Amino acid sequence: MRLVGLTGGIASGKSTVSSMFKHNHISVVDADIIARDALKKNSGGYKKVVAAFGPDILQDDGQVDRLKLGRIVFSDASKRQLLNRLLAPYISSGIFLEIFKLWIKGHKVIVLDIPLLFEAKMDKWTKPIVVVWVDPETQLRRLMERDNSTEEDARNRINAQMSLELKKSQADIVIDNTGSRQDLQERFSEVLSQVKRPLTWTEFWLSRDGALSALLGVIIGVLAGKKLFW
Ligand SMILES: CC(C)(COP(=O)(O)OP(=O)(O)OC[C@H]1O[C@@H](n2cnc3c(N)ncnc32)[C@H](O)[C@@H]1O)[C@@H](O)C(=O)NCCC(=O)NCCS
Ligand SMILES: Nc1ncnc2c1ncn2[C@@H]1O[C@H](COP(=O)(O)OP(=O)(O)OP(=O)(O)O)[C@@H](O)[C@H]1O
Structure with a gap:
């Protein structure tokens, strides 16, 4: 089984690349979806997070107000570390469960789309590691456009992660996504052939x-x- 690590910075284009893998019938485990499940009302992660952050982070329906919690943790490193610590066991076990389900079904190449692959030290489980890179100005612009956020919020989110330059330096494969979607598609085709090459013993x-x-x-x-x- 080949576990391909797919990572990058916030809004660098991981989900866009991940959709391209799916269109090419390669299974993708999405850590953001698993992290969302880990915060669903009354789950183990939800209870721990509400106990630590208080009921102020809840909406009227009792679900976590993700925008509010995001504002808190992306502007305060110690609160972010606390949230990461509380959710990490649920996220990593969720990822391993998804991998196991695909392994049982006989999938041979699985892409792990994990924004915090390096930060969570999960890079040691994946080879090759694909980093979706984008230049800093494009990253900021795309993030603000996509999330309709202020420059301050967007910069806080970018600064909450390990630098994209450092991630790039630790990659086996870099996808530069600064250009057009057409450029990305062309680069993706090259990467796909590398990812699909025959398995090693x-x-x-x-x-x-x-x-x-x-x-x-x-x-x-x-x-x-x-x-x-x-
Ligand atoms: C803080 C939360 C509630 C904000 O939710 P929101 O819907 O606004 O953002 P979403 O979950 O879609 O994340 C968007 C992107 O933010 C970045 N991000 C998310 N969590 C973190 C974090 N703890 N540190 C740095 N970057 C992060 C990732 O690039 C992610 O793709 C949410 O991101 C969260 O629960 N984060 C902690 C869980 C986690 O570590 N998720 C990443 C999975 S590896
Ligand atoms: N080559 C491109 N040209 C123009 N827009 C793009 C390109 N690639 C991605 N985008 C847009 O940039 C935004 C960020 O891309 P995407 O959501 O794939 O990033 P991400 O890395 O998955 O983000 P996150 O870390 O928040 O999950 C999206 O609005 C997407 O449509």
């Missing part, structure tokens, strides 16, 4: 089919050994 043994072949080999070996000795 190690990756094969880690896949469901590889593990079953190994098990079958052991069973045949044991049976053949028994026949020889009895």
